[in-house]
Structures are given as C-alpha cells and as structure tokens.
Amino acid sequence: MEAFKKSIKSQTIPLCVLDTQGSFSNIPFVFFYENTAGSSEFMPSDALRDSFYEMMQRFPIFAGRVKSTGRGNTSVVVDANNPNMPDYSESSCGVHFDTLKENGFCWRSWPDGIATAGPMTRADASGEIRLINVHVVRMQDNSGVAIYFSIPHYIVDGVAHMEIMKYWCQVYQLQRSGQSERLAGLPVFSVDRSIIQESLPKERKPVDALTHQTFTGFSLIAELLAWLSPKLRGRLLSMVIARQKAEAHLFHVSKASLESLRTTIGALLPEAAAIPNSELLLSVTAKTLAQSQALATGAGASSTKKDTATLPLAVIFEVREYLNLTFKNYSGNALVPLITSTPLKMLETPTTPESLVTMISKFSKTVDSVDPGLVASHIEMVMPRPSCFTRPIARFAGNKTAMSFVYDLMPDMYEADFGNGRPSWVSPIEPFRANAVLLLTSHDNTDGIDVFLTAYPSVMKEVLKNEFWCDFAKLIY
Structure with missing residues (x-):
C-alpha cells in the first residue's frame, strides 16, 4: 500500500x-x-x-x-x-x-x-x-x-x-x-x-429520431440532475431505486433453447438461423416483461387508453470494435445507448412464433443500424452537451415499464484465475434497478447464456409464471 x-x-x-x-x-x-x-x-x-x-x-x-x-x-x-x-x-x-x-x-x-x-x-x-x-x-x-x-x-x-x-x-x-x-x-x-474523439471513423449516419430527441431535447429535471454534485445526485437516485424494491433473478438459457426458438420461427423468418442470440433475448425479454407488467397492473392490451401507450427501451451497445479501440487497452466507457419505443399492445400479445417474428423484425432495425457511422454521429451529438447524460433517466423516470437491455454479452468473468483455476461461480449482487436485463457468460461456458433480470416485485411474480419464459429459460436462483 x-x-x-x-x-x-x-x-x-x-x-x-x-x-x-x-x-x-x-x-x-x-x-x-x-x-x-x-x-x-x-x-x-x-x-x-x-x-x-x-x-x-x-x-x-x-x-x-x-x-x-x-x-x-x-x-x-x-x-x-x-x-x-x-x-x-x-x-x-x-x-x-x-x-x-x-x-x-x-x-x-x-x-x-x-x-x-x-x-x-x-x-x-x-x-x-x-x-x-x-x-x-x-x-x-x-x-x-x-x-x-x-x-x-x-x-x-x-x-x-x-x-x-x-x-x-x-x-x-x-x-x-x-x-x-x-x-x-x-x-x-x-x-x-x-x-474516443481521435478514434472516430470518417463515416457518418444520422442518429434515429427518438434517440436524438432524448439526448438533445430540453428537460428541466435532467438539467437539475446534471447540475447536482455527484454525491448528492448519487444519494437522491439511490433513494429512488431503493423505493422500487426491485426483485432480481438469474436465469439460464441453453443453446438448445435458443436453437429450438430459431427452428420455431424459421418457417416465418428465413434468416432466423443468422439472428444473434442477443437479439433473440432482447425480443423475448421485452415481451415477457411487458406481458408481466400488464398482468401485474390489471391493465392489459385490451385497455382502450393503452392504444398509444409504448414501452421505452434503452438498448446499450459496446462499441470498441467500431472505434478500433480493441488494440488500445482503453479502460474507460465505450457504450452507446439507442432509445426505442414499442407499442405495448404489440408487446403484450401472447408469445407465439408470429408475435416473436414481429418483435424480432422491429428490433433488428435497431440492432442493424449500429455501425461506425452511427457511433461517430452519436458521440458527436453528446460530446458538446455534457449535461445530456441525465436526459434518458429523466425520460424513463415516470414510466414503470421503461426497460434497459445491455445488448452485448459480458466478457467471460470466469477467466479471473488467481492460479487455482476458474472461479466456481461469479455473480452480480442482487439489488438493482427495476426492468434491467444483463447477459452473462454461463458458468458452463460451452452452453448458452445466463440472464440477470430485474423487475418490480408484482411484475416479477408474473415473470416467474410466464409459460413461454419458463419453458425457454431455467431459473438458477
């Protein structure tokens, strides 16, 4: 020391x-x-x-x-x-x-x-x-x-x-x-x-309208949050998160489950075999959480006042590859969130091959849009606006269905070897904010993905009863 x-x-x-x-x-x-x-x-x-x-x-x-x-x-x-x-x-x-x-x-x-x-x-x-x-x-x-x-x-x-x-x-x-x-x-x-700035590629592609609006639109709450000291902001947000009393569970989705799903939707979506695992899980978890939220609140898709209701979703991408940072040992953040919004009525429908294909087709547009030109445009959009980092949380704060999904699989945490072999187990801690999904390398790194999923307690109760999800994902704890 x-x-x-x-x-x-x-x-x-x-x-x-x-x-x-x-x-x-x-x-x-x-x-x-x-x-x-x-x-x-x-x-x-x-x-x-x-x-x-x-x-x-x-x-x-x-x-x-x-x-x-x-x-x-x-x-x-x-x-x-x-x-x-x-x-x-x-x-x-x-x-x-x-x-x-x-x-x-x-x-x-x-x-x-x-x-x-x-x-x-x-x-x-x-x-x-x-x-x-x-x-x-x-x-x-x-x-x-x-x-x-x-x-x-x-x-x-x-x-x-x-x-x-x-x-x-x-x-x-x-x-x-x-x-x-x-x-x-x-x-x-x-x-x-x-x-980051030095690594921006030459290409440019427009940022989608909702992400642009989220990061550039004025929000008094966001501005106030940005002006607070890190300590005060941390204390306030910790109080907000604690009031959620979010419940977390860890699930395992095997290779067999993922391939079975691809086979199921293959007749409707010829390119199903090439869909990344993360994209499949984005579609399934978004539907599962939306369905569970509807059951927990008793306000399902049949509610007329929900005709225009949407689920705000931040899909977070790790972009080192697009910036050629993989060889520079950069130890800061290289994450870009894209903000999407999906009609709740579309998400809340039963999970069938047809409804999944609809969701996959929608989310594919978001996933496929991520390229060097979009990453460069996003960074140029946010860099001159240092206070814009609080705007997504201000936008999501009043919406109990708002969800975040970290698209890229976390690196293999089981590589942390002090000389006695791989760890027996690695896990995030339990408390977290509600409606978050994190994809983890499985303990058995030859089979599938572990999914860390959080929700409000009443919503999680419905997740654990969701027939499609329970067939697709095995509860670890």
Whole structure:
C-alpha cells in the first residue's frame, strides 16, 4: 500500500459523456474460489492485498475523486497529498464453501456484508465515492475465498471492469511465482478520454429520431440532475431505486433453447438461423416483461387508453470494435445507448412464433443500424452537451415499464484465475434497478447464456409464471 501511495501523482483526468451516462450505477460482481486441495496457503490474504496495490500503481485514477464543474462537466481529480484510497477490506465468515455449493451460490447463501458498496454510485459512510471497492472474504475452515469487486460506471464499463480483474490475477500469479520482473511487461491501460474523439471513423449516419430527441431535447429535471454534485445526485437516485424494491433473478438459457426458438420461427423468418442470440433475448425479454407488467397492473392490451401507450427501451451497445479501440487497452466507457419505443399492445400479445417474428423484425432495425457511422454521429451529438447524460433517466423516470437491455454479452468473468483455476461461480449482487436485463457468460461456458433480470416485485411474480419464459429459460436462483 505504501508503494502505491508514493506512486500517486496529482492530476486531473477529464471524463466524457460516455462515462457520465452510466455514472448512476456501480459494476458489482462477486467471484467465488474453492480451496479444492485444502491448502493452508490458498490465496493468502497478504499476497492478495500486495498484488492488488501493486496493480493499483498502474491505475492511479482509482485514487481520485469525482468532481463536477457544472452542467455535467466531470473529471477525476487525483490529489497526491490527499488521495481517495481504494476501499480494500478483508474478513472471514462462518459460511463453509460447501454450503454455497449446496445452495447453488444463490444470494441468500452468501456471507452477510459481502458487498461493501451497493448497486448505485454514492458516497460511503466516510462521505467519499470510492472509485474501487474490494472485499476479500475467507470462508469457514479456509474452504474458499469470495472476492467482491466493484467499480463505478464513471470509470469503466463491463469490458474494462473484467480486464482490470484479470490484470490483478496476472500480477498475483507473477508475484507468487517469483517472477515480479515480468510485471513491467504487462499491458499499459489508458484512461485518456481523448482517445474516443481521435478514434472516430470518417463515416457518418444520422442518429434515429427518438434517440436524438432524448439526448438533445430540453428537460428541466435532467438539467437539475446534471447540475447536482455527484454525491448528492448519487444519494437522491439511490433513494429512488431503493423505493422500487426491485426483485432480481438469474436465469439460464441453453443453446438448445435458443436453437429450438430459431427452428420455431424459421418457417416465418428465413434468416432466423443468422439472428444473434442477443437479439433473440432482447425480443423475448421485452415481451415477457411487458406481458408481466400488464398482468401485474390489471391493465392489459385490451385497455382502450393503452392504444398509444409504448414501452421505452434503452438498448446499450459496446462499441470498441467500431472505434478500433480493441488494440488500445482503453479502460474507460465505450457504450452507446439507442432509445426505442414499442407499442405495448404489440408487446403484450401472447408469445407465439408470429408475435416473436414481429418483435424480432422491429428490433433488428435497431440492432442493424449500429455501425461506425452511427457511433461517430452519436458521440458527436453528446460530446458538446455534457449535461445530456441525465436526459434518458429523466425520460424513463415516470414510466414503470421503461426497460434497459445491455445488448452485448459480458466478457467471460470466469477467466479471473488467481492460479487455482476458474472461479466456481461469479455473480452480480442482487439489488438493482427495476426492468434491467444483463447477459452473462454461463458458468458452463460451452452452453448458452445466463440472464440477470430485474423487475418490480408484482411484475416479477408474473415473470416467474410466464409459460413461454419458463419453458425457454431455467431459473438458477
């Protein structure tokens, strides 16, 4: 830790709208490692801690504070004389790893207090927004280790989050094997947001009307949110999310289920075999949540006042490939949300091959529109408008059906190997905002996709009874 403190240099790192548009939430995952050999030297605490702070020397941004200078202009300010130190803690618990396995790693079996930061980006008890939170929990009888690893979306997206976790694993393994001299050869990650502008392709394509309106239209609520300090905004949004009392579940959609669905719709949609898994899941989850919302509220598609009602949906795409950032080790956010709106009457109809084909055809237009020209146009649209990052949340705030769908599969979290093999289990924490869908690499990475899905409690009750969804997706917990 002392070497890390000495390495800190005062600097200001400007963030951009691609960072602030996701700044409301953390990226909080827990990695579970089993001590299968019963070794007394299994992932020792001092080695984990030392390698973590060695890694931190390569990421000085995590010693900074998020500062806003009005209307959304945001930077991370690093003060060498008063660093905002990472929240790194260690503890032990009375839960045996076998208990976790017997309960399928469900959330209720986790040790109490494992998550030291919640789902939303807010100040902790000390009054600071920590830019990385780590909690190492040693299981009963040294049967295993659980590592909570959380970073605010201000700093990274899911891709960068996983790369930093793997970087820690690399540093740990090199130090444990007596190869510290090789640390200098590890990749250098960039936090320079100017890379985004420098990487814009030459092509341009107009942004769709609804996304353009969402990010450029005036909203007093959005402007007020953008003017608030990150700490106050985080506190207010955390209160709003807490009132939702959202319920989360983890589901598994097997390759067999996905192929069966393609076969079912193949007679109506000749290109069904080429439809990406994410697009299929976007269509199915949107229909499932809309149907469940209608049943929960008792206001189904037959309601005349719902003739023009729509479901606002933010489909979030990871765009490193379109910006050629894949070889630059960029550790900031590279996410672009497209805002769509679908008639509820279309979504609430029973899930049949015909209704699914209708939805897939609609969402395909959104998915197929994402190319280098659209990404460049979106970035040029938001960059001169630093306060526009609050406009989607202001637009969605009053709509209980509004949904977010992260289109790209999260990177393989099971690659986080500290030298004892892949983790036994990896999972996000349970609390989250309502009506969100996140696609995860399955524990069995040869079969299908895990789906983290959240909803209001009354809506989730209907999701768990939805006949099509329950046939298509297996409940994990």
